[in-house]
Amino acid sequence: MSVCVGLSVLLLLLGPGPLWACGPGRGGHRVKTPRKLTPLVFMQHIPNMSENTLGASGLAEGKITRQDPRFAELEPNYNSEIIYRDEEGTGADRLMTERLKEKVNTLAISVMNQWPGVKLRVTEGWQEEGILHTQREILHYEGRAVDITTSDRDRSKLGMLARLAVEAGFDWVHYESKSHIHCSVKSESSHSAKSGGCFTADTTVVTSDGHRLPLAELQVGQQVLTFDPQTGRTQYSEVLLWLDRDPDEDRLFVEISTEGGRRLAVTPNHLLLVRRPHGPQAVYAGNVEKGDELLGLDSSSMTSDAVVSVRAVRRRGVFAPLTTAGTLVVDGVGASCYAVVASHPLAHAVFAPFRLLSNAQHAARALWSSAFGGAAVDARSTPPQPVGVHWYAQGLYWVAQRVLPQGMLS
Structure with missing residues (x-):
């Protein structure tokens, strides 16, 4: 059911496309004419x-x-x-x-x-x-x-x-x-890394208890520091799942250093939030250049932090958590949870089923706790950590390759 909902959202957000274009002939088919090369x-x-x-x-x-x-x-x-x-x-x-x-x-x-x-x-x-x-x-x-x-x-x-x-x-x-x-x-x-966007094993997040934790130690269900892309205000959000997680995979990363002393290693096709006059804009990490202004953590909100250098590095271990907010503050830098598709709002929308599922689970646990006490909930064991790209993310990317314009894919 969650797959159907997610794919439906994807298709609805795309709106009318080439398959419904007006034109002569059945189904909008038009005779192609040779294109003049300039x-x-x-x-x-x-x-x-x-x-x-x-x-x-x-x-x-x-x-x-x-x-x-x-x-x-x-x-x-x-x-x-x-x-x-x-x-x-x-x-x-x-x-x-x-x-x-x-x-x-x-x-x-x-x-x-x-x-x-x-x-x-x-x-x-x-x-x-x-x-x-x-x-x-x-x-x-x-x-x-x-x-x-x-x-x-x-x-x-x-x-x-x-x-x-x-x-x-x-x-x-x-x-x-x-x-x-x-x-x-x-x-x-760069072509082999198209399956997903990730951070390194030693990339850190801030948990709700104030500790800085490397992604290699992060667990699903923990609360980590995120932010609202529209207001820039920080908040703590639940880690819903791993979009990609493989401690042993070797991959090419972009290492970005900022004027404020921040340094982040991320795969080139992962989305970062760059300051623009009309508000933050998600861009691929591989398109970030010297002089661009990333969102950096400053107390309880995000501020601008100019990029001073960008270089390629190889690291072992890839980690990509998905939070309820769809964002993360990693090594003090504001980032989207998403990659490959060049639209943070679109990617966030198609993962709505997991946010709905999480809300339903929390409501069920609260009901169970109020009726029978919290012992059964507290006794839950920590599930094993997954390895590889999440099946839902793989399915969505498969659909995106066949539906989205090429310009929206890395």
Whole structure:
């Protein structure tokens, strides 16, 4: 029953969608016409956000050398329809991640179709030597970026080449130079982490008795410090369940440090509350940048705390509790309990069945206590802690992938 209610809420909140769109033909079907491709202009990049954010290619994870275990993940690309400059003479430009290789090969076909007789030319791929001068270059050192042009080196083609790269599925495309286009992709680990958003084992919450407790020791049913996103006022709320919990899982986290000395490690697709002129807005942790203002705990309310640095770290253990309020104060920072779907209100609404169930259980216990005394209630044993993603969360994400617009999913 709770699944049906949750899914019904999800569909109702979405409102009329493409399936009910007006148009000629049965069921709103319209004949598709070829879309005209518009070249990018000099210095334009798509998407219109920083390269090292979740909505683009994600945070840098560290330079890969030939001695690094991750070097085995780089694959040589021997596609004969691609020309490599290979100025080092080592074949390094051919080495790339599996995802980058897929996009480069797709683009090579598009280039030949757009300009018969012309091939894609890679001028820079994986970098193994030299000094890192800019943050953009770091993805070259990870095998996640290429600089490209065409085999005829016709600069008038660069704008359209950039557009073809966008269509080929690169996660970030930048017409950054009058001699080449820069393209990059997300890491393989960022895709494997889509199942949920979590905090680390040593991330702390404040319990109703005033103690600071690491999530690894938190139990369902405990009261922890949360807050109201609209008013910013803090409150204690019950932990209803674990959306995800696995003490042994190794995962990539975003470590965010603030001006007030707070430091929080969270998965890139988890929602954090960022201060905006019209009120707090939930954004993916992987999209938080230096200068953004997170909500930080100040006495009995939340205040602004500017971000001073963001970096990628790997940690063992993932923990994601769900509270009645749908929020948490973790390591002094205000966060949503939800991830993957880019809407805190929507995610909170579809978990309403668990709040209703919790209220019903409390009412039943109160009735039992008043009728028979509290002994039976007090004798309840602590249930074993679960491991893995909660079944309800998995089901909702499965539905969201098939119903929500792609822009609302990480």
